[in-house]
Structures are given as C-alpha cells and as structure tokens.
Amino acid sequence: MTAWTADPGNGVPAKDQYIYGLMCWGQNPAVGGASCDFERKAMENLDWLVCVDLWETETAAFWKRPGVDPTTINTEVYLLPAACSYEKEGSIVNSGRWSQWRYKALNPPGLAMDDLSIISELAQRLIALYQADGGLHANIRYPLALLWWGPYCDPAGVASGGTPHEDVHGQDGSNYDDGNFDARTGLLEANPHKVGWEINGYFCPSAGGGQAIGTRVDGFWGGNAVTQTLQENGQTSSGNWLYCSHYVNPGDANAQPNGNRQENRNPVDVARPFPPPANNKIGLFSNWSYCWPLNRRIIYNGASVYQTGHPNVGQPLAPQKWVVAWDAAGTAYRTPGNDVTDGFKPPGSPGARMPFIMQREGVAHLFGPGREDGPFPEHYEPWETVLTTNPISQTLTSPTNFGHVRPEAYEHPGNGNPEFPIVGTTYRVSEHWQAGQLTRNNPWLCELQPDAFVELSEELASILGISNGDMTEIKTKRSNVTSPSGNYGKTMQAVACVTKRFKPYTIAGDTIHHIGVIWHFGYTGYCTGDSANLLTPHIGDANTGIPESKAFICNLRKLGGSWLS
C-alpha cells in the first residue's frame, strides 16, 4: 500500500506512520470534512475502509465517485448496515452533561444491527484472533487480548465463581438484547444495560470485604466500603468515574426500579424557599435523566456562596436564585439546595477548598497554562481573508497555532488574492441534516429542498448577470491544489438564490461581497448535489480545534460566465 501522505522526513520510518484502514461509524467525511476533495483522494490510499451506516454514503462510495475510475483504486470497502436511533436501546449524552435513556420502537430491518452489537461482535472476534496468533504488533496484541467482560456481561458467571446474574431484558424478543449467546455468531450478545453497569462500577469478585460481589457503586468519592463508592484497593471496577452512580442498584430511591437514573423522567423543577420565602425555580430538573458527575447539574456550585473568611460564609450570593447553602457554623449542611453540592467540605470548615476543585488554584481561569489563545477577545481576520491589513487590530490573522487540524500552507491562496475577492461561508437548511445521510434519502425532504444552492445579494447577482435559479460555479484555493502527495480539488456547482437577505459590505472603503452555500449535499442519495466542503479550509480554533472553516475567500460565476474581477 502507498503512503497516506509523503514521508515527512522526521526520522520515523514512513511505514510506521501509515494509516492502513479506516472505520467510519455514522460519519461521512467525504461530505462533512473540510477540503473534502482531499479527504476523498486520500481515502484512495487506504487498504480497507469500513462504513457503519444506514445508507451507502459518499464516503462508502468514494471509490466510484464522479470523475474517478474505480479500476485504479485498490481499497476494499465494507458496508455494515446500522440501526436507526429508534431501532435500538441505549443512552445518549448531550452537551449539558445529561445522559438520557432511549427505548427501542422496532427491530432494525434485515441484518442491520445496533452499534453496540456490531462493536461487541467485532471486538470478540478480534480478541480471539489476537489470542490465537498474536497479530502484527505486540503493543496492540496484549491490551486487546486481555480484555474481558465483567460479571455483568458474563452470564455463565465464570469470572464470579458461577453466580448467575439477572437478565434485565425480555423487552421485545430481539436476539440482540438479552445478554445471552447469539445463535448466529456463537458470541456473547451485547446488552446496553449491562454495559451501563460496567461503566457505573461495582464490587469485584476478588473483593474479600465490604459489599457483595456485583453491588453497584453510587459514587467515586470516600473510599468507604459501607458507602458503596469506588475503592482504592482493587475491590471495585468502573469504566468511567464520571458515570459512577448513573446506574445504581435496584431499589435506590433516586432511580427507576431497575436502578437506571438515565430513565428518570420527572419534569418538575423542584423549588425550595430560602428565607425570606422565595421559590427558586432555576430550571435544574434534577430528576430528569442523569447528569455527570453524581447528577450534579451545576458544576462548581460552591462558588455561588460567600467563601471562607467572609462574614456570610456559606450563604448564597444571589438568594433569589440560590443553588446550595450552608449554615453559619459551616460544618454541616443546613438546607441543601436542589443540586448535589460540589467540594464536599463546606466553606468555612476545616479542609475546605476553593470552589473550582478541578483547577490547581481552585479558581476559574480566563487564561493560563494549556490555552493557546486569550485572554481577551480580539478581532482577527480568518485564516484566509480578502483584506491585507486589519482595520481594527495591529495583527491581521491570529498568530497562534490553529489547533490540531491541518493548515497546509499550499492550500492558502494568500490574503487579498484578487482571484478570490468574495467572502464565503456555509450553513444549513431546516429540511436537511448534516451530510445528508438521513435526509437526502427521504423523498419528502428531497421534495422540499432538492438541490444545493448558493445565496447571494441582488447587487452581486446583477454584476455577474446571475438570475434566480441559474446554475453557478464557486471556487476557492481548495479547488485546485498541488501538494507533495498529489493534486486534488474541484469547484462546486450550486443553484443561485438571489436574495434581499444578503447585502454587500463596505470595509475600509471597499465593497466586499458575501455569499453563503448550503453544505448538506453529495453525490449519493435520493437527491444529490455538490458538497460545499469542496471549498472550505481545514482550519481549527486555536484553543478547541473546533472547525473555523466558515469564513473563506472564493469566487463565483454563472456557469459559463465570468468570475468576479
């Protein structure tokens, strides 16, 4: 196989830097990845590609995409049909740290499987292979070959000395869920509840004291066997300390009967009066789902009270919306707030810490070690810009490292390059979602939005002779790239949407035009179109790496017409 990229010449043998294969789980980088023609071309170097998805996506079909000769591509592609979200049971976590349980409405069609079952079967087969013949690399063989399910996913109870464990399922007769051995594969089935137990944590077979084997932990702090938290002596196991207490023992008052706090669905915003009586409904909804860690909804809530040394230590800074509070002595909770208190030692008590307990100094950081950029906002132009000087800063573009993504110099056109005088951005429509796997295979949604389109001002349309509904062509530096690994790049074609919602800008005395492109489209599906990411640069924010690919410079013309000069 050939190189993913050219030998970087850093002393490490090139063969040890190759990527031989790729697994895409519900991802479609051929459409969703910035500079996506690079993505598509790079995939041609893979030995193998596995796509787990509901449809044959642009990524799965990269080897037969328009303009490519499949006989020149040696990648072996596997398509594993996956279940949709309502065809499987399990948890899903949001950016508010809430983990919510979802239920299964129906079986997936044909041989399509849920992700858990796929990865469980894959892992078990790989482990068996590594145990049998060792594989190529020792640093992969040993950790993989030693993986084993704990007592929950081992129905024979071999690891726990033969004690059988209850099977929580029987929900729909599906062969994938009941934790037994699958008749088709002969392998252990996966069970999302039991995986949850493993992640939550439990007392191990080798315990020798404290709790019964299999007793689930209800926290990570304390190290006291009586309190059923994680131990420091090897008596407990947990997949992730953040989730200790998300799936506790049956009968726990804070959970559903089976102990699953992710299934909690109490929609009441609990309020408690703080003298003078004032119901502080602040939207905690503590009994709806599980919030990591420990169902603590507001992290660092100890910062909401006066700190050690203050005359009102332990009292809320904002009584009308208080979260936690301690009495004047500070040695015991008086009226705990709705939330799980943070810090565990009230302000004013011996051993009390500053409230930002995960920071070394105990205070929040505006800027500090680990930050690439900060602390104060500054307007920098994007990585590529139509300007050559910044009207409101001494510095044109950010001087920091652009995160971990690949800002290749040969994809940069030069700021102010007259070949790309228009500012471009990308965005979405209601009718389609992400790279379009689910929506561009739905006839009703394709009826609503059948084509990729570009929005431009009436003024720019007039200059370029473009009418509503005309086909246009858009280019950026990514449309024609010469790189050490080979050439790539395409322009994008999109239908024009001439709109009052765009207006030209006047910046530093010049008229600057702005266009917006819809990015959901690709070459597979019920409705197809060009991908906007053919245009975008592979840039990430300096601190977070989040793609900063929504501001770039481009040019536009009516198909067959002239570019803006």
Next chain:
Amino acid sequence: MMLIDTSKCIGCKACQVACKQWHSKTDEDTQFTGSYTNPPDKSGANLNVVKFFEHGNNGDLRFLFFPDRCRHCENPMCVSACPLNAIVKLPMGMVVVNEAKCNPSACSGSAIKPCQLHCPFKSGFPALGVPRYQYVKNAAVVETKSQKCDFCYDRIHNPDLKGNNDPPSAQAGGRFGGAFMNSRRPACELVCPTRAIGVSSAGPVINYAENRRDYLKTHGYPNANIYPGGDEYYVSHMIWILLEDPTVYGL
C-alpha cells in the same frame, strides 16, 4: 374553525410534510428555483404548501411565511360549481371532495376544471383555484381526483383516535393546551412546533384572532390583518393572521 397565526410561523414546513404523511402523498418532481417554497404551488400531491416572501429592504426586511391551503369557505363556490356534485360541505363546516363521485377526466372538457375555475383563491401560473388534480413525477404528469385540504375530517371524526371520552392525559388539549399526536385534530395542528395552528369553535378562534391582530398592530406590525375577508372574516372556516397586506403574499 382553524386559525394559522403567521406571526408564530417559522417556515419549518412540518405542517406541509405532516399533511402529506396523513394523506399518503408521494413526492413530486421539484428543483430549486431560487425560493425556499417547494413545490411552488399546491398540486395533486401537495395539499398544503408553505410559501416564502421576502418583504421590505435593509433594516426593515422580513421573511414572511404563508401555509397555503383550502379556505373552507362558508359559501363554497366549488361545491356549487361541481357538475358531479362531488364536493360537499360537512355539518362542522369543512369542505370535502367525495373522491367516489369526483371525475376530472369527465367533469369538463377543459384542462381547468369547474372547481378550480370558480374558487376565488387563485395561485400559480396559469392561475388556478385551490383544488388540483395533477402532479409531475419522474417527468410525467400524474392525474388524481381533485385534491385539496380536507381539514383532516377523517381525524376529527375518527373513533380510533383520542377524543372527549378518553382519559384526560390522552385527550386533545384546548386550542393552546397542546395535544397528543393521536388526538382527533388535524395533522398540521399537531406537528406545528410553535403552535401557530389551532382549531376550536368559531367564537373562541375569532376572539383570539382579533386580540392577536390588535396586539400585533401596536407591536411592530401595523399592517397585521385577518385573512381572508378583512373585516368580514366569517366567510371561511380557515383564517390566517397575516403580518402585511394580503397583496404582499400574492393574495
């Protein structure tokens, strides 16, 4: 009576798709022609089409939305125009096509059928009234019976859906109380995420509409009005609150 308060409409098209789903309509051929409205007008496969209008300019630009469907007239011209008596007005007030009697290939020698000709609410090019009997799929014209919004009369009168004798948790809520998807209410009303669509008896609906219109006129929308009919809005069982004069919406 149904009210569509376009001041709350966000142009999401959930009502357009829910209507298709309940009536088992297929997708027709469309292409992007420079507007978010798709398909461009009602057809034999689309009984409720959300129409988009950009109005004003610069600081005063507004994106206006109009879910376009049958007005369910109090005195329906289509009922009297149909030579086959295939359109009826039901006791509750909605106007419904009886597909057993409807026969577009036999009711008229003209491509524009009597129901389309006499309906006063015309749209499209050429201008046609609300009922439609054709759509285009895979580049071929498909003919249907005369199709138009039927107020989901088969949901409203459906004993298999939850109604007033069912437990409170399963019942349809009041006009603004929310309702479950298995309620005896039109599909569009149930899916609207902003509750811009509501059904109740005429009295409460008109009362709400008048108050809402008056509020909007003094809060940024001086041209807010009730359509159709202007001040004579007992003319139909489907009414809208528009934010601008009807001519802005092509009405």
